[in-house]
Amino acid sequence: MMIIDAIRSAATQHAVYFLVTAYIESLRHFERSSGVPSDVLDLPLRDNADLERRARQLDQHSVVPLEAIVPVSELAAVLECAAERLVTLDSIALIPSARSDSRRSALSV
DSSP states (O other), X not given: OHHHHHHHTOXXXXXXXXHHHHHHHHHHTTHHHHXXXXXGGOSSOOOHHHHHHHHHHHHXXXXXXGGGHHHHHHHHHHHHHHHHHHHHHHHHHHHHXXXXXXXXXXXXX
């Protein structure tokens, strides 16, 4: 899926949220026929925990009409990918600060 590729290559958290929001906005135009629970399509997105909660809700959505299987499973994949990318971006953001802290402490000794 192109949206998942775009999320995986997003350089910032802002970009991840932008892509997921745009994707959800596109589904909202077909909300009735998509079979996706309306609260999963609510905006704005709050944080990573919110993305994970929505993905879990879709995984637990037991009665999915045949025509809704693709939108529900696709949205679940998008939300899970976004949550994973945010964790990755968080860990990348921590690495440079750890390096600079160790350099500062080495220089001050």
